[in-house]
Amino acid sequence: MRNNSFHGRIPHEFPDVQYVDLSYNSFTGSLPSFLLLGSVEHLHLQGNAFTGSIPKHVLNPEFLFTLDLGDNNLSGKIPHSIGQFSELRVLSLRRNNFIGQIPNSLCQLSKMSILDLSNNSFSGPIPHCFNNMTFGKRGANEFYAFFQGLILFFSRRVVYKYVGLQGREPAFTMRGRNEDPYLQYGPQDEVEFITKSRHGIYKGDILNFMSGLDLSSNNLTGKIPYELGQLNSIHPLNLSNNRLIGSIPKDFSKLHQLESLDLSYNSLSGEIPPQLTNLNFLAVFIVAHNNFSGRIPDMKAQFGTFDESSYDGNPFLCGSMIKRKCEKTVVDQPPTMLYDESEGKWYDIDPVVFSASFVASYITILLVFVALLYINPYWRRRWFYLIEECIYSCYYAASDMLYKFSALLYK
Template identity: 45%
Template structure:
């Protein structure tokens, strides 16, 4: 039976040609197998398959070990929207995985193992495959893989225990359901620059090998179930600019060695952009001007300016909102987020050495002691959140020198004393200081002098006090309401004879009941009262 005989089988749904010596080319458009649902070509020798997109009803396709290297087949497969199972393993497909595979939204099984595939695996390729249950990419050339993004999927189970991804630079696995400890999966990835495992179900501590990833710039482990003390080997990550350990179960004191981490100090200093070069001689424009030397302004870019890939982007919470930093913007951002843990103790004075950090969040912990005045050395900080802790004492007035500070929150602590009201602090409102009854100052409309008169008692100042009541207005409104009720009652009695008789009866009844009570014969006289009541009604 030749392949041409299949042209008569337009209703054919299952076709298994595996284990034959069929070779040459095969055009599915000519076979007219529009109803075909399962096609198995395992162990055949076809060197060309064309018009695969003609199999519009296909749900399962296996090209296992047919030795084909025609990558155009992959483009045709991208049109098979009903495909549930796809096995392309043990072939010679090369190059990157086609991005059009994201169109196969019904896929449950995808096996691309043992080919010559290479390149990166972005999240945009895997994320649309919401029904995918099995994915195999082993045995390819992903040893040169630099960018891996499988974030926002439903990946479950532990991290694989492998250390062969030596060229990997960026890995994003955030917002999955990965559980268990952080394995040695990346122990050999010494070129790693971004490690994003946030918002999973990882537990245990941070392994020691993380401290040996000297090229690491971004470490995002927030939103997991990590516990124990924050390990000191994180201080070996001297090139890190963004670190997020928030929403975990870390306990113990803050490490005093965090000042060894750059948090941006290796990127751009205040004079990193413009430097003066006095090597230029006398000005040609003004030759007659004595000693006229132009100081040539030279743009000197940091060595890290081109360090992040254009497709690299991370999400980091700063200024009370989550921001996305992509590409070269990452070179201008630095931050440390340790919020929502169980940290105790005081803020180490060494935190004041993080002079290039732009966001520092220590909120929702059990930190105590005073706020170090050395935090005034955080010259570039834009967001400083110390809320929901147990800090006491005064807010250091030196913090008013932080010229870039736009978010400052110390609410719900035990702070006291005067609130700074100069510099950027003049722009903050009382919401930044809630839950600190000991704080005072003009910004809080609370005098720091316990003997000072209350603002509403000061006659020569027009001060509006929330909740104040005008006593005269209160009395007049009460009297007017009372008169309205009385007049309405009188009008009802005048207009309605029924209510007038009922009112007269209740008055008589009340007078008689009080009289009999006074005479001491309450039980017997009540019956007599009802007789009088009935007699009065009959008389009326």
């Protein structure tokens, strides 16, 4: 029922279904809370004119996998009861009028893969507990379900091609909650999300492998939590157009699956971590209009593909990419002590301490040497042989010199 011209309020006599898509119509009024009370698993209400806030009380929150309320006129705060949606994988509240801080109860959504809170009026810091959400990370206890889902993913495509050869369209049904604990999205499901700076609609099985976080265009303040660097399975990360301060966490270099990182239009400072060049899948990197300083990362790997616009609006950055030379760093010389030679030496040696330390060191070395000769008979024999050779050499050298001297006297 999406993309039609339906208007007015949604009737209360709504069938008990699992998949509801009323997006991009002209429905008005408050959110139909009765849709959240049944067994709906995927609810798409984006692109309407709903007003009011998100209902605080939900009867069966464990059924919902997808909730898309984007592009409406919703307002108020995100209720703390949002944490009750224990199975929620996708939550999109983009382009509304929500206010207040992002509640920590969102972190209870441990199975979250896609979270889009962009273009609202959220304020305050980014919660430090976002690393509690999976964002595509598969734990050891989910490996079997993930592997089983891959088999289902490919086998369904084989069936599709086979049925297509018979001239019939394949019929797909929605999987139940307990049929597949990890892969919950079928070919009819779709989610809108911005990744790599492009708005796209992701549909079908690919949703089972998508993950992303978009907090752009809000009024978020404070530093970027280093815990975001633990979301090592996330693909796009967008924190642009906020009022964030501080530096880029070095832990971002651990986001090995990251494809898009947008930190533009903030008040971030410090150097851009050179370790980010280790992100081999990074296709979009934007840090424009901040207060970064120092040398930009080396133009190697993915960073060789980014142009000058990625660094615009940072007057203290330098590097060949932005055609601004970096000044040579001057190594600070150790301070030299100035003294007047007429005053004598600037240091003083205590003769008693010097003599005592010299004697102690000499005795220690001598004792160690004697102990080695006592323990090792081979080296002991070699040492005595060396002494004997030295004595004979000195004796014959002295005798030879004495003989030559005597010969000169008698001539």
